[in-house]
Each structure stands twice: as C-alpha cells, then as structure tokens.
Amino acid sequence: MAVSSAERAKSNYEREYLENLCPTGWRNPAPQSRYDLLILGAGPDGIVAAREAVALGARVALIERHRLGGGSLNYGCIPSKALLRTARLYAEMRHAENFGGVSPARIPFDWPAAMMRLQRIRARISRTASASGLSREGIALFFGNARFISPDAVAVDGVTLRFKNALIATGSGPLLPGIPGLAEVGFLTSETVFDLPELPESLLVIGGGPLGCELAQAFARLGTRTVIAHSEPLFLPQEERDAAQMVSDALARDGVEIHLNSKAVKARAEGKMKAVDLLRDGQSMTTTVDEILTGIGRMPAIQGLQLELAGIDYDAERGIHVDDFLRTRNPRIYAAGDVCLEHRFTNTAAASARIVVRNALRRGRERLSTLTIPWCTYTDPEIAHVGLYVQEASERRIPVKTFTIPMHDIDRAIADSEDTGFVKIHLREGSDHILGATVVARNAGEMINTVSLAMATRIGLVALSKVMHAYPTQGSAIQRAAEAYVRSRRPSRLAAWWQSRQI
C-alpha cells in the first residue's frame, strides 16, 4: 500500500516533469515570415539565448527534438547531483565516527525512494523551463526534428522556418563504447542509469572521467559493490595529478575496486550476470557484475542537421567549427554549448549563448576566449578548477609560480573533519596575477567561485590577501594562499625598510 502510493506520487512527478518539458499534444505555432533568431536545441544554451533575445525585442523561434532543458536537467548534473547528495549522507552514516558520531548498526536504503526524490527534484526544476512558460515569454516553441534546407532556412517536420540569424545549440550525447559483446549484454549510460528499478548489487563503471568517478563513488557509498576501469594511469585526465590522486584515494576509501591502465575489451552474459574482460599490460582479468555503466565521454549532437546545406563546417569529434565570436562559416549562423565547445559544461553553454545573442543581435564583438570558466567534478572531495593548468602555461611559455595551502591547515576544515584537499593558485611569476587555480575540498565548487571572480575582474593576490573572509570557513584557504604569496615577497623589501628605520 505504501509502495503503491509512493509509486503513484512518483508517476505524478514524472507526469509533471514530462508535461513541462515535452507536453503531450503540443501544437507548434504558425511560423512567422522570418525570425530574428532561430535556435536549434532547447538545452541551457538554447533557452538562455531565447530568453535574452526575446528580452531584446527580437522574434525568436526555439526548436527542440526531444525534451526541453537539455542533458544537464534531464540526465546530467541535476539527477546525478541529487543522487550524490543521498550517497554523501550514506557515507557519513557509515563513517559517523569521523564526525564525532556513532554509526547505526543497521543502515537501510531504499532505491525507489531515492529515485522518487530525484524525480521530485527534476519535476521542480522543470517548472523553470516549461513549454507553456517559454511560450508565454514570447518564444515561438517548436517540437520536432530540425534540418537545414538552405543557408537561411530550416525545416521542422516539413514546415519551413526562415531566419536572419540562427544558433545551433543541439548539445551532445554520450559516446558509446565499441566493446565487443557490450551491446548484446546491455549497458547503462548517464541517460538510462536513473531508470534502474533497483540498486544493483554490483556495478562496473567503464571510464574514470568526471561522470564515472562521481557515480562510481555514489554507488559504492549506497552499498553497491563497485568496480571502475579506466584506460589511463590516473582518473580525471584533465586535472592536476595530485588532485586526481586524491579522488583515487577517496574512491578507494569508499570501497571502489579500482583498475587503472585497464581497458574493457569484451563482454558476455553469464547467467543473469555480465562478465567483462579487462586488459592491463597484456594481462587479462574478468570481472562479473550485475550492471555496466559507461562514461567514456560525449560527442556533439549533429546528426541529421544537414549542415552542408547551410554551408557549415564540422567534424564528428569537435562538432561545429566556430571562430572566437562563435560564428560558423555561414556568417548568419552561430553555435554555442557542447555542440561546438571544448568545455562541455552547463555554465559554459549558457555563457556562450549570451555571447551569441550579443554578437548576432547587438552587433557585438565578444570573444569566447575572454571567458574565465570554472568547473567542478562533484566527487567527495570535489575537484574544482578555473583558468590555466601549469602545463598549459608552460606550453604558452608563461612562467608560473604556485602557492598551495593544504586543507588540513584550515581551522574549519579540521573542525568539520573535511580536511582532505588543498587550494593551489598559479601566478604569473614576478607578478600577483592569477593564471589559474585548483581546489580540492568538500565544497570546492563553492570555493572556486571566489577565484573565478578574482580572475574575471583581474584582482591579484595582493588585493585578495586583504579581503576578509568569514571565520571559520573553508574558503579562507584562498586568502591564506594569497597571504603566502605576500609573505614570499616580504623579506627583501620589508627587512630593508625596517633596517633603514632603525637607524
């Protein structure tokens, strides 16, 4: 009885969510003669662009193939962060001693309840991007498959829409691995993992990027026997090696079985289980699990767009080719977000969409390369980064000096028993100009925002060292790094000053 009412509630959330993002019986509006801005794809980039353009008084068409909100809301950040929150609580309950508590003898878990919360959260957020809401805001919203039929027109399920400017914001989809036998035994991606009817007893995660690391840790914390296989020597290939090592250590502490330098080469069914052969240094081993989740990357969603008919350059890996103004080879067509960018993040999708609106509709000359982009992998601890990595700086022959503060020197991190991590700030040597920063901390995503603000507004470490931080906060590690820089300059200048004064 309880289950059935829970199930009913769940389907109510799902109904609201789907009704908001892909309403049944939706009727596309009658097309206007020509749109100032026609947008393909209603993810975060497409929706931001549509709203900004409408606010300018432009006539805007927005076309969505599937569901409004994009991968982030439907499959990506939102559901995964919601599950990570649940998993964090389970990790804390299991290790309550770390926090001054006592771990309960029995710690029950209910996957359907966790999924119901996830659907409730998704339904709630879906209200901010609902089809009826966008229409009321003055956006002409079309559901259907769009393809270019000329340099200034698309067809949506047979109806022609003409445009002065267009924006391709179709996003990306999961890259599917070509492992022999995998398709036959069945596997999950970020798009299907939250449809699981129950918590799997065992799970193999293929791929140790952000998605793989986040979900491997989450499932392990919830009680799944979790194995992760990653083809490189360390997780999170983009991040600094000491940061990636901390994630590796954290996964190990949570009981994840880690296979690095390991490629999944073959899959087969064994009864109800799935057996996967992992190859490492020529040696093979087999892991047998209930479910397989792949997170090996994403690829731009460009299929079926007939880009050639609009004179747009592209390739399967990078997606749409754009210049620094986000313009394609066709001067009236722009792209934004995952379909054209190296940084496939929701914030970057939205920021690039804003650039497009200003460049396309307001004769702007804004450049993508001026953005200071922070990002975060939401493992526990989180890994956040903004700006350059040391290696990028070296490649550009920029001399770098780095100041690092370990979180175990920060009072609040110690008091919270959350002292794994560090704040590392990279400077242009001989100046206090911040080139980039990596933060590993429980709330690294929150902390990196401060560095992002400093970088975007060109605040250097001297000024940052004087900014008072609330005490005790973990974010004061950033000020401490700035103070370390100031101290490093001091001896020469100040000692001389003081000596001159003593005379």
Next chain:
Amino acid sequence: MAVSSAERAKSNYEREYLENLCPTGWRNPAPQSRYDLLILGAGPDGIVAAREAVALGARVALIERHRLGGGSLNYGCIPSKALLRTARLYAEMRHAENFGGVSPARIPFDWPAAMMRLQRIRARISRTASASGLSREGIALFFGNARFISPDAVAVDGVTLRFKNALIATGSGPLLPGIPGLAEVGFLTSETVFDLPELPESLLVIGGGPLGCELAQAFARLGTRTVIAHSEPLFLPQEERDAAQMVSDALARDGVEIHLNSKAVKARAEGKMKAVDLLRDGQSMTTTVDEILTGIGRMPAIQGLQLELAGIDYDAERGIHVDDFLRTRNPRIYAAGDVCLEHRFTNTAAASARIVVRNALRRGRERLSTLTIPWCTYTDPEIAHVGLYVQEASERRIPVKTFTIPMHDIDRAIADSEDTGFVKIHLREGSDHILGATVVARNAGEMINTVSLAMATRIGLVALSKVMHAYPTQGSAIQRAAEAYVRSRRPSRLAAWWQSRQI
C-alpha cells in the same frame, strides 16, 4: 576496556593541547631593555600582531594570562563548530528521507566520543599556536598577569617590561547574567559547556544570539530536550528580520522549544533538576531542566590592567576607547579585537591586529572603518552578512535597492535538498555599488566570502553578473542576484536600442 583506552586517548589530546597552549613549567625569558611592540593577550589578534611584527624585524613581547589561542580556539568557534558538525550529521540521519535516504531505526550517540573528537581537533589546531613554536619564531613569550605601571611599561608578575609601542589584545569573556538563584543552582557558559561529562537530557539556553542559537540547535539535534529563552521578539537581534525568522523556523523544526519575549527571572533547585521562571508579558511559567547554558553576550576583558596608569580611556561595556587608527589616548598604545571593537569576531580581531602593526611600526595611517567585515552564525541554515544593513543605510540617508534570490530557485540547493534561505544584496540606488549582503543558506559562510571580495575590491553588480560560477553550485545565487539587477535596468535602454535598429 574500549572506554578506558578512549579515555586515555582523550587525556593525551588534552595533554598535548595544554602543553601547546599553556605549558607546565614554562620559564619566561629574560626581559630585553625595551620592546618595539609589547602585546597583552595571545588570542588571534595578539598572535597575528606578534608574528607580523617579528617578520618586520621588530623586538616583540607577547604576554598571556591563561592559554594561547584566545577564546576562539579554546572555547568559541573551534569546539562549537566541531560539535555543530556532529549535530548536523545527527539531524541528517534523523531526517534521511529529505535526502533520499531511509532513517535508521536506532541512532545511537556517544557524548564522550564526540568530546574526544573535539579535543583531538583542538589539540591539532593548538599546534599552530604553540608556546614553543612562537618562541622559536623569535617572540618573547611571557605567561603571567600583566598590568600597566606607567605610560610605557607593564609589570608581569613583578617583572617590568618597557615598550616603544604596546597593543592591548586581551579579548572578551562571557557576560554573566544576574538572575537570582542562578549562581546557586549552577550554569554553563561557552567556557564550560564542553566539559559536560554526558549529554544532558534537558537543557535551557538563556539568550538567542549567535552562540545560543547555534548550541540550542546542536543539542536538540543530538537528542537533548532543549528550551531556549530570548528576551526580544526574535533571535539574532543584529540580523535582518527575515533571516532571523528562518533561524527560528529551523530551531522549531529541530524540536527546540522556543520562548521569545521571555526573561529568565529566577532559578532554584528541584531535586537534581533546575527550575527556572520565565516571564513573558507579565505572565510567568516555569521550565525544569538538567542544565542551563547562558549566552547573553560578552564583555571586554580589562580587569586588572591598571589602564589609568597608562592614560587609557575605557568603560566596562565598550572596553578600551580607540580612534579609527586603533590608537588609545596614549599615542604609543593601541588596542585590537574584542577588547575594543563592536564586531567581536575572530577575523576582525586578526585584521585589526594587522592594522595596529602597520600603524604602530610602519607609520601607517590605516583605518578600521575601511574594513569590509563578513561574519556568520553557524546555525543550519547559516546566516552570513557583510557590509551595511538596510537600516544602517537609512540612518546614513543612503538610498537602498535590494535584490533577493531565494535558494529554492537555485538548482544545486534543490538537488541538495538544502533550499531554505536566500541571497539578498543591497545596492546604493541608481548604481551597481554593493552596500551589503545577507545570505541564508547551508553554506552561507562560504558564499559570503565572494561578496566580501566584491565589496572590498569595489566590484559592482554589473561586473559580478558576468562572472561565471561553477555549475551547479549554491553560490551561483550571488550571480543570479547580480543578473536580476542587470535585467532591472534593461527594458528602458535596450528596448530603445533595438527599436532604433529595426528601422
């Protein structure tokens, strides 16, 4: 057996802690002829000043009456934040459903274990301010009672120390209530509450300021039947009323019995219990509890200093009188921290100490009033503030416009099930200049640091609206508030621009 080894460990932590902060058998150094800077009190302000002055090459004496580290490390922020972290976990375990989990049937708690963690944490942090460490850094460290004997000398337990400049940084102590019978039945303050041998079954907290609210919530979450009595109509009298109301609601949700507009007027023993009469609107009621904790404020620690002999003005309430350069009436004597400031925060103590060092030793003219001071009350949700309140702005006849973003509009707050609160930014009307901000959120203390940086470096909301934040983070509420400001300016300007372009 387990308990006794735990007890042993505990006393080891306590031993390390006391050995660091008030070592047995300490021998004061032989006094030098005259010190460039003599500091009374080795709290955060005194220690920061001593270190900064030594780094300048100055001869520094530091005098401590009791324990190094000050109230913050010994009784204040550190132990209370450590306990709050434990309490937060218990709240989450009890309400696991909110986070997609299932609450365990039995949730055991072990007060001695929680206290042992607290002592471990305190011992660890005490290493950063140890007597031997400070001595090695070149600071002449004296333990003893200091009193002025002339405008340029103090006596420490009979030994005379002469100075060019002195800094009074003796901090503050808890204000003790004069409630008839209270002293007789016994009560706890922030200095003794962590010495409790066990979790009290019931507790009356007198005073609904930061300390009272934080600890009332913590004890309730750990399982104590908790009553709080506050003499005003709402908690946290300094904070904005909607923020204070959210704390009140949060305490109620955690099961705290709340008595507002209520004064504790009399206490008496009833068997092993303590009965306290509360008076509200002329009506009296009695609450009977195991323990009483008072947190009605703090007062500057100036007793026994013989300030008159140094020509220093003071009064019992405000403490030492200083000008905006933190100088007392005696031009060679300064004060910093709780003993002279309205804002009794650890970060303010440290920042004011830095001002003193620069003004006293480097002929600086730095003003206290230029500091942008953020602070935070660490209830759940946290309440953080920086800059002016609306009322202060009105008093100064500064026209204010406020932009508010509720946390329930922020994706990460929703996904975390931590969506109680708001970000509220006050602007000087007609500009994008930030006057102040209040944040109520799970991590408000971390979030306020971003606003503090913007204010201290005079970054306005237009620039802030363009700063990319990591997604999804709760801190993006700050950017959203900035965007709301930008949108509010838009219609007039941009609509006109667009219309002119259409022609």
